[in-house]
Amino acid sequence: MNDLGRLEDLPADYVAALRERNLVPLWPSLRGVLPPHIPTRQTRPTHWAYADIKPLLLKAGELTPIEKAERRVLVLANPGHTLEKMQASAALYLGMQLLLPGEWAPSHRHTPNAVRMVVEGEGAWTTVDGERCPMSRGDLILTPTGLWHEHGHDGDQPVVWLDVLDLPLMYYLEVSYHLNGSRQEVKPGRGDRAYARAGVVPTPVFGRSGKRYPMLRYPWADARAALLSLADDQPDAAHVQVTYTNPESGEDAENVLGFHALMLRPGQTLTLPARSPACVYHVIEGGAQVAAAGQCFPLKEADTCCIPGYESTTLINASASAPAFLFVADESPLHRKLGVYEVRPDNQPVMP
Ligand code: GTQ
Numbered sequence: 001m002n003d004l005g006r007l008e009d010l011p012a013d014y015v016a017a018l019r020e021r022n023l024v025p026l027w028p029s030l031r032g033v034l035p036p037h038i039p040t041r042q043t044r045p046t047h048w049a050y051a052d053i054k055p056l057l058l059k060a061g062e063l064t065p066i067e068k069a070e071r072r073v074l075v076l077a078n079p080g081h082t083l084e085k086m087q088a089s090a091a092l093y094l095g096m097q098l099l100l101p102g103e104w105a106p107s108h109r110h111t112p113n114a115v116r117m118v119v120e121g122e123g124a125w126t127t128v129d130g131e132r133c134p135m136s137r138g139d140l141i142l143t144p145t146g147l148w149h150e151h152g153h154d155g156d157q158p159v160v161w162l163d164v165l166d167l168p169l170m171y172y173l174e175v176s177y178h179l180n181g182s183r184q185e186v187k188p189g190r191g192d193r194a195y196a197r198a199g200v201v202p203t204p205v206f207g208r209s210g211k212r213y214p215m216l217r218y219p220w221a222d223a224r225a226a227l228l229s230l231a232d233d234q235p236d237a238a239h240v241q242v243t244y245t246n247p248e249s250g251e252d253a254e255n256v257l258g259f260h261a262l263m264l265r266p267g268q269t270l271t272l273p274a275r276s277p278a279c280v281y282h283v284i285e286g287g288a289q290v291a292a293a294g295q296c297f298p299l300k301e302a303d304t305c306c307i308p309g310y311e312s313t314t315l316i317n318a319s320a321s322a323p324a325f326l327f328v329a330d331e332s333p334l335h336r337k338l339g340v341y342e343v344r345p346d347n348q349p350v351m352p
Pocket of ligand 1: 094
């Protein structure tokens, strides 16, 4: 079944005649584009240690003024895709962004969807669609497709956050572009206040937003409390995870990438089945080993790793006495919309 004809089996003048007319025979490449049982993945399991990133990011702060960078970011690039492509996986882009006290990253908007996961520092803010979102460690802030956003910093220490975008997908689709704007006027009202508790949303008569993205900031204190409460309520549950959703529709917070927070109980080892989406783990609190595809990464606080799709993954809490908290980003909304989302409990194909 694998002995299909090769390109070398064809007469050279025939292949040349095809090429001149922009034609290609399928059969020599058929198994390449449709491999048996499991897709070919360029994405390699990759670990980026914050201890490596931070000094180089601070150095970028000395080398390049914000006016020359617009966004001062070191991209977490997966070598499997080549570093030049600046992608963590097929659809995921990761970057560590630095903003120094008093700096301002000017307002723009673009077709790719973004989120920020705040890694360290206090006093920065991101204004999204006129809503000024304070940035504290562990907070998740959405900047969905098309919404104006700008970053500022009134604190006195450097602020660092992790950017997660669907830029590689948008670029591949040839739909990636941006528009520059001027400083936004901050409007009254904030989604993280209006939608402060799950299941209790503003009554429409008093002005449900009608916005596609009613909530732009998800404070870490709330996500953390939700995880602890869930773990308490379901003491036998192994997979203690919450998903960041749109509080009005209950759907994923953004269109393409999925965002979650996961808690490992003290001493816990959690094995997740192979699933089609590539997945990013970032430690908010504590430490964890992430083992997949023959690799094992010891993640410390603020470390990040990427695991390709279709790989079972084991997460081990580094502490026997304290929980560990991880931020998880994946391609699951995209895979579900495309109809290719797959879970493989026994590592066997379960084609949807
Ligand atoms: O902060 O708006 O890492 O536009 C890449 C592109 C961050 C941003 C990135 C961006 C931004």
